[in-house]
Amino acid sequence: MTEMETYLNTALQRLEKAAREILKTSGYDNKFEATQVLKELVKEQVRDEDSRTATRQTR
Amino acid sequence: MKILVLQLARLGDIYMTWPALRGLRRQYPEAEIHLLVRPRFAAATEGLEAVDQVRLLPTTEFLAPVMQTDADVDGAVGRVQYYLETLKAEGFDRIVNLSYSPVSSWIVKSISTETTEVQGYTRHADGWLSVADDVSAFYHAQGGVTGASRVHLTDLFASVLNVDLIAEDWQAPVFADQSVGEFDVILHPGASENAKTVSAFHWGRLIRRLHDLHPQARMAMIGTANEAALAESILQLIPGTAVENLVGSTKVRDLFPLIGRAKLVIGGDSVAMHIGSLTGTPCFNLSIGPVNPYETGPRSGGSWILRADSADLLKLEEAGQVAADLLNGVIPRVGFSLLGQEAGFGSEFAWGLVRALYLGDDFPVVDDLRFVQAAEKLHEMNATVVEQLRKLSADDPFLANLLDRADEVLDAVVAFCPEAGVLVRWLKTEKTRIPPQDKAGISARMLDLHEQFGKVLRLYVWVDEPGKEGDHGPVQSER
Numbered sequence: 001m002t003e004m005e006t007y008l009n010t011a012l013q014r015l016e017k018a019a020r021e022i023l024k025t026s027g028y029d030n031k032f033e034a035t036q037v038l039k040e041l042v043k044e045q046v047r048d049e050d051s052r053t054a055t056r057q058t059r
Numbered sequence: 060m061k062i063l064v065l066q067l068a069r070l071g072d073i074y075m076t077w078p079a080l081r082g083l084r085r086q087y088p089e090a091e092i093h094l095l096v097r098p099r100f101a102a103a104t105e106g107l108e109a110v111d112q113v114r115l116l117p118t119t120e121f122l123a124p125v126m127q128t129d130a131d132v133d134g135a136v137g138r139v140q141y142y143l144e145t146l147k148a149e150g151f152d153r154i155v156n157l158s159y160s161p162v163s164s165w166i167v168k169s170i171s172t173e174t175t176e177v178q179g180y181t182r183h184a185d186g187w188l189s190v191a192d193d194v195s196a197f198y199h200a201q202g203g204v205t206g207a208s209r210v211h212l213t214d215l216f217a218s219v220l221n222v223d224l225i226a227e228d229w230q231a232p233v234f235a236d237q238s239v240g241e242f243d244v245i246l247h248p249g250a251s252e253n254a255k256t257v258s259a260f261h262w263g264r265l266i267r268r269l270h271d272l273h274p275q276a277r278m279a280m281i282g283t284a285n286e287a288a289l290a291e292s293i294l295q296l297i298p299g300t301a302v303e304n305l306v307g308s309t310k311v312r313d314l315f316p317l318i319g320r321a322k323l324v325i326g327g328d329s330v331a332m333h334i335g336s337l338t339g340t341p342c343f344n345l346s347i348g349p350v351n352p353y354e355t356g357p358r359s360g361g362s363w364i365l366r367a368d369s370a371d372l373l374k375l376e377e378a379g380q381v382a383a384d385l386l387n388g389v390i391p392r393v394g395f396s397l398l399g400q401e402a403g404f405g406s407e408f409a410w411g412l413v414r415a416l417y418l419g420d421d422f423p424v425v426d427d428l429r430f431v432q433a434a435e436k437l438h439e440m441n442a443t444v445v446e447q448l449r450k451l452s453a454d455d456p457f458l459a460n461l462l463d464r465a466d467e468v469l470d471a472v473v474a475f476c477p478e479a480g481v482l483v484r485w486l487k488t489e490k491t492r493i494p495p496q497d498k499a500g501i502s503a504r505m506l507d508l509h510e511q512f513g514k515v516l517r518l519y520v521w522v523d524e525p526g527k528e529g530d531h532g533p534v535q536s537e538r
Binding site: 040 | 125185
């Protein structure tokens with residue numbers, strides 16, 4: 001795993017933890033949705049921001 | 060009316076969106092139309108007069124706080140939240156998501172309200188993916204590299220926007236400074252992924268063959284600075300062919316006059332093909348690897364596609380001959396065109412199933428025993444699901460377990476017979492469209508879907524049911 005991939009995976013874990021905390025404390029809200037946006041952006045970076053692939057992998 | 064269109068994919072996808080946006084502008088001349096793109100690909104909006112405002116999704120700014128050793132997750136989330144709230148405050152009446160990506164679905168959910176008209180991917184109130192309209196549901200189920208769709212993305216985008224396209228929607232922008240030279244053939248060897256193009260060796264052979272057949276043809280190679288090494292490798296293999304190397308020295312806007320004046324563009328599934336569609340330049344698409352040329356191939360008159368699952372399978376002599384034929388205005392012997400009737404690639408049967416499911420055509424006659432076996436297995440499973448959905452209470456834990464098991468059967472059958480995936484993906488996508496509600500409501504919707512699924516499956520299995528003698532489908536009529 002490259003240094004960048006390590007950063008990204010760590011970031012993903014932190015975002016997932018943050019999302020769980022938000023759901024626990026304030027429930028499904030705007031902040032939770034913002035966390036999901038960020039999480040998906042990081043996931044795209046893991047795939048080298050391959051937005052074409054990203055358009056095809058949601059199923 | 061204030062409309063936001065999301066197109067967060069690459070340059071080529073943005074160019075494929077141009078005709079649909081022009082159609083939207085024609086339909087709503089007074090509307091305020093905004094287009095959201097990524098900064099990295101914003102150059103593809105230059106010259107697009109159909110939108111009032113191009114908005115950028117500042118991904119680098121969002122990601123910066125989390126891309127460091129002491130990641131500031133709260134700071135990053137705060138930036139995204141502020142951006143989304145600002146966008147939501149614009150009060151768009153209609154939001155059309157043409158991106159089909161997870162991130163875009165969350166953005167749409169976050170910036171829409173109960174009164175916003177939404178097309179494309181969004182999220183249900185409980186956060187599950189929601190496919191808002193029938194056309195996007197079609198793409199979700201049947202589109203993409205592994206799908207059986209033969210609908211071009213430009214047509215798909217226009218359908219999602221609910222606009223009819225006219226010939227004038229495919230037009231190149233005119234920029235003031237167009238002094239970039241004139242060539243007969245433009246070569247674009249690069250692509251967004253290595254698997255979508257051929258090697259320097261392949262390109263060298265193709266160019267050499269074309270040069271031998273057309274020694275007078277003036278050729279130029281285009282691409283980004285990242286593709287400079289590939290271009291150099293190719294040029295070393297073709298001494299004496301006098302190909303002008305423009306790789307890394309052109310802006311995206313320069314490609315319009317270069318491609319517009321050319322007689323032929325040769326490339327993989329890349330931006331050059333999509334610009335060629337707008338300039339009306341014949342394109343020769345070397346369709347390699349994980350792409351679906353029916354969806355993203357060149358549409359300009361005189362264009363041609365040579366398809367191979369990998370570069371190794373591409374017949375180089377044929378490719379050189381096809382390029383020469385296209386320069387001569389001759390219809391090549393191999394390959395196909397999106398505008399013609401030539402046999403393309405992929406399963407005709409699967410495409411027939413798609414047409415039957417979504418366009419109301421007759422279901423195709425099957426001649427593959429494997430598909431019949433797959434349909435029988437699906438029918439058996441589906442009959443059990445329908446029976447239990449009718450019988451059991453929506454709260455019965457056995458029901459949830461049964462549906463999970465049914466999903467496992469669906470996946471196993473598709474692995475056994477990929478063409479059955481057309482039917483299975485239809486069912487799965489329609490299930491995602493069921494909004495959150497009480498268990499009884501969900502159960503009723505599931506029963507309805509499985510009954511519809513059963514009706515289709517009965518066309519492909521021998522059902523010996525009293526009173527069903529008249530239900531003859533494609534299989535029975537063959538027997």
